[in-house]
Amino acid sequence: MRTETMWVLVVIGCTLSGQSLIGLSPSTPAPAATQDQPMAAQTPSQPTAQPSTAPPASSHSSRYRPERFSRRAELNYGLVWGVDSLVVKYTESGEVIRFSYRVLDGEKAKQLNDKKAEPALIDPRAGVKLVVPSLEQVGLLRQTPSGKPEVGKIYWMAFSNKGRPVKRGDHVDIVIGNFRAEGLVVD
Secondary structure, eight states, rough: OOOHHHHHHHHHHHHTOOOOOOTTOOOOOOOOOOSSSGGGOOOOOSOOOOOOOOOOOSSSSSSSSOOOOSSHHHHHHIIIIIIEEEEEOOOOSHHHHHHEEESOHHHGGGGGGOOSOOOEEEETTTTEEEEEEEETTTTTOOOOOOOSSTEEEEEEEEEETTOOOOOOOOOEEEEETTTEEEEEEEE
């Protein structure tokens, strides 16, 4: 058996059993597993270190939660439009879809808060285009600052989902003037 392969087996065996690798080096002969006692169950000649209580780092946040969008898209929204943390949420009643974003650069994000630009939520699966409703006493269900948007602040807008054509898990597009966020997942 090759030396590298043997060391990989030693590391795996010690990791699984919580044993320490202190004092072992490639020049030291690797402990061999006997027929009666597997490698993971052997007792080390050196004192053992306490196993780590920290959870192992993983590349995925959760295998059950869908990625909202790619890292490249997130960087693009931040660099070009000055926003990140784009979130589309389905309210409890289902009659309203809430879109929110955090401002990174107030000058770039100003285009998203333009009162003249009409926001739209497009769901290709349902074949609908939702708009921000205007209420008589309140006005548009949309947060628009009077000047430049504040850096670090989260802004939102609500789209009318009358008849509930847009469902949780749908991939939707948000269009506000020239801004277009594609494939956002409705939470």
